[in-house]
Amino acid sequence: xxxxxxxxxxxLLWLAALGSAAGAIxxxxxxxxxxxxxxxxxxRRDNLEIEWGQLQLEQSAWSSHAFVERxxxxxxxxxMPPPKEIEIVSP
Amino acid sequence: xxxxxxxQAAPLSFRWRASLLLGLxxxxxxxxxxxxxxxxxxxxxxxxxxxxxxxxxxxxxxxxRGTITDRYGEPLAVSTPVxxxxxxxxxxxxxxxxxxxxxxxxxxxxxxxxRRITSNLDREFVYLARQRQPAQAEEIKALGIAGVYTxxxxxxYYPAGEVTGHLLGFTNVDDAGQEGLELAFDHWLxxxxxxxxxxxxxxxxxVQNVExxxxxxxxxxxxxxxxLRVQYLAYRELKAAIRDQRARAGSVVVLDVGTGEVLAMVNxxxxxxxxxxxxxxxxxxxxxxxxxFEPGSSIKPFFVAAGLSSGKYDSHSVIDxxxxxxxxxxxxxxxEHNLGAIDIATVLAKSSNVGMAHxxxxxxxxxxxxxxxxxxxxxxxxxxxxxxxAGLLPAYxxxxxxxxxxxxxxxxxxxxxxxxxxxxxxxxAFGVARPVSFLRVENxxxxxxxxxxxxxxxxxxxxESVVAAxxxxxxAAIPGYRVSGxxxxxxxxxxxxxxxxxxxxxxxxxxPASEPRLAAVVVIDEPSAGEHRGGQVAAPVYSxxxxxxxxxxxxxPDQPVNTPEELPAGPALGNVRTAAALP
Numbered sequence: 059x060x061x062x063x064x065x066x067x068x069x070l071l072w073l074a075a076l077g078s079a080a081g082a083i084x085x086x087x088x089x090x091x092x093x094x095x096x097x098x099x100x101x102r103r104d105n106l107e108i109e110w111g112q113l114q115l116e117q118s119a120w121s122s123h124a125f126v127e128r129x130x131x132x133x134x135x136x137x138m139p140p141p142k143e144i145e146i147v148s149p
Numbered sequence: 150x151x152x153x154x155x156x157q158a159a160p161l162s163f164r165w166r167a168s169l170l171l172g173l174x175x176x177x178x179x180x181x182x183x184x185x186x187x188x189x190x191x192x193x194x195x196x197x198x199x200x201x202x203x204x205x206x207x208x209x210x211x212x213x214r215g216t217i218t219d220r221y222g223e224p225l226a227v228s229t230p231v232x233x234x235x236x237x238x239x240x241x242x243x244x245x246x247x248x249x250x251x252x253x254x255x256x257x258x259x260x261x262x263x264r265r266i267t268s269n270l271d272r273e274f275v276y277l278a279r280q281r282q283p284a285q286a287e288e289i290k291a292l293g294i295a296g297v298y299t300x301x302x303x304x305x306y307y308p309a310g311e312v313t314g315h316l317l318g319f320t321n322v323d324d325a326g327q328e329g330l331e332l333a334f335d336h337w338l339x340x341x342x343x344x345x346x347x348x349x350x351x352x353x354x355x356v357q358n359v360e361x362x363x364x365x366x367x368x369x370x371x372x373x374x375x376x377l378r379v380q381y382l383a384y385r386e387l388k389a390a391i392r393d394q395r396a397r398a399g400s401v402v403v404l405d406v407g408t409g410e411v412l413a414m415v416n417x418x419x420x421x422x423x424x425x426x427x428x429x430x431x432x433x434x435x436x437x438x439x440x441x442f443e444p445g446s447s448i449k450p451f452f453v454a455a456g457l458s459s460g461k462y463d464s465h466s467v468i469d470x471x472x473x474x475x476x477x478x479x480x481x482x483x484x485e486h487n488l489g490a491i492d493i494a495t496v497l498a499k500s501s502n503v504g505m506a507h508x509x510x511x512x513x514x515x516x517x518x519x520x521x522x523x524x525x526x527x528x529x530x531x532x533x534x535x536x537x538x539a540g541l542l543p544a545y546x547x548x549x550x551x552x553x554x555x556x557x558x559x560x561x562x563x564x565x566x567x568x569x570x571x572x573x574x575x576x577x578a579f580g581v582a583r584p585v586s587f588l589r590v591e592n593x594x595x596x597x598x599x600x601x602x603x604x605x606x607x608x609x610x611x612x613e614s615v616v617a618a619x620x621x622x623x624x625a626a627i628p629g630y631r632v633s634g635x636x637x638x639x640x641x642x643x644x645x646x647x648x649x650x651x652x653x654x655x656x657x658x659x660x661p662a663s664e665p666r667l668a669a670v671v672v673i674d675e676p677s678a679g680e681h682r683g684g685q686v687a688a689p690v691y692s693x694x695x696x697x698x699x700x701x702x703x704x705x706p707d708q709p710v711n712t713p714e715e716l717p718a719g720p721a722l723g724n725v726r727t728a729a730a731l732p
Contacts, residue, residue, distance in 0.1 A: 111229030
């Protein structure tokens with residue numbers, strides 16, 4: 059009886075050990091995969107951050123008052139109306 | 150037989166040798182076992198540390214410094230990522246043939262680079278180039294030179310450049326505040342670098358994140374009270390005025406009367422904080438907060454405030470300034486013309502020294518001192534600006550009549566432009582002194598009731614006559630708005646007395662006079678293009694800046710625009726959007 063049990067148990071334990079080993083390998087592999095993904099996402103975030111900073115600076119350069127004013131007065135020929143031409147509409 | 154006997158004796162001797170061998174093997178095995186136990190159990194900690202030291206590294210995670218924005222969220226100071234290139238000289242020394250390539254990529258001198266490598270061979274870390282654009286650092290990394298690494302840092306950019314230069318100050322190469330608001334609010338803006346432990350391979354690539362030692366704490370954003378549109382307008386007008394008047398320096402402060410917020414603060418000469426190589430240290434100073442000057446006649450309204458508060462004077466009081474001069478002690482103070490008997494509004498409008506002397510001499514020194522102190526003279530404002538000056542207001546126990554008269558003319562006491570603007574703001578708020586704030590204020594602070602509202606209303610009304618057609622400050626008039634203010638022209642104190650050809654031209658005031666919204670001060674140091682009076686030099690600048698600011702802030706005009714005389718209309722003003730909206 060005990061001998062038959064042993065015959066049955068040893069292969070089972072072997073299989074279990076193999077299964078656990080395979081599981082460990084798979085987990086490690088998965089961890090590495092996820093780590094690679096994390097790193098690439100971090101890099102992407104950094105790049106987006108760089109781009110965001112540059113876009114912010116670019117936007118403030120284009121919308122700088124000195125620039126807008128120059129375009130308005132030279133290209134669009136805008137000017138402040140003289141006080142006489144301003145009419146205040148009271149509510 | 151002999152052979153046999155030897156054959157019989159042999160087992161004996163072999164047995165002995167066998168047991169010796171076994172014993173030795175056993176001893177070796179025991180030694181190995183003991184060594185294994187020693188390594189695994191006794192020395193384990195030491196060895197694990199040594200192992201870790203060979204492949205785990207603690208990496209800094211650079212924290213982002215908070216952004217500074219104006220009151221509407223326009224960015225004024227932004228930290229963007231940059232890369233610094235560093236080298237491990239002992240590694241690079243193995244590949245010296247790469248130095249020319251590296252020098253070209255970094256745009257450094259070849260000899261200089263080689264010298265820096267060879268003279269630092271005992272070090273493991275030398276910066277080659279700091280704060281390069283990420284794209285450039287990427288190119289350098291792509292060269293694949295051993296021992297050359299990059300690290301992420303943040304660099305501060307100031308999109309408005311010179312316009313906000315003095316006010317914001319700047320940070321150093323390690324992104325720590327050095328001057329101005331960057332220094333004042335450094336603890337708020339600065340992030341805290343984080344750290345993580347990683348496993349690296351021998352090329353420095355990260356193989357595994359082991360643990361996070363502490364996460365990086367990002368810096369917090371700061372919202373200033375500054376209105377960038379008003380700031381730009383003030384900057385542009387001041388710069389033009391300094392150029393036209395060939396002046397040495399100048400400052401403008403614009404305060405919101407209702408909240409005590411600083412809407413604009415500019416100085417000349419200015420510097421561009423984005424390009425720090427070409428600037429002299431003397432231009433760093435935010436003169437509007439740090440530099441004191443004798444205010445000249447622009448102090449007179451506050452002496453009048455003391456007179457009105459005392460109850461001895463009101464708007465109907467008449468002061469006889471004949472014969473156009475007054476002798477106090479050994480000194481004679483005089484007006485340009487004999488103005489005769491005039492009311493206080495005219496004393497201010499004509500900036501009569503004799504009239505002021507009569508008022509100041511009839512008041513107890515302590516009362517004058519108390520009024521001036523309540524208005525903030527002689528003390529730093531609550532702005533918290535680094536290096537702000539307290540000005541100078543002597544203790545009243547030392548006041549002699551001649552000193553009192555001198556002070557009522559704006560000499561013998563010193564103020565900062567910010568202080569003067571704050572005093573005007575207190576008058577404009579009808580006696581409520583609100584703390585000066587560089588940060589946006591959500592709800593107007595209640596402030597302290599320092600002067601009686603009736604006195605302040607009376608004073609604001611009197612100061613309107615300064616800007617009227619016959620006043621000294623008529624060029625400060627703004628079409629559509631009533632303006633209350635005071636001119637000031639002060640001789641500059643020099644070694645050995647007052648200079649008679651170097652002046653400070655000042656204009657300070659509030660607008661619109663019916664319900665003041667803005668208080669502003671314009672100070673121009675040593676105008677030298679002919680005119681030197683506050684009413685000629687500073688008043689037009691005040692008119693343009695405050696006029697533009699009132700329009701930008703959509704403050705309703707409080708008088709009809711059709712003023713008969715031609716007013717000094719500036720060129721196209723700041724807000725083009727408004728201009729575009731008009732037909």
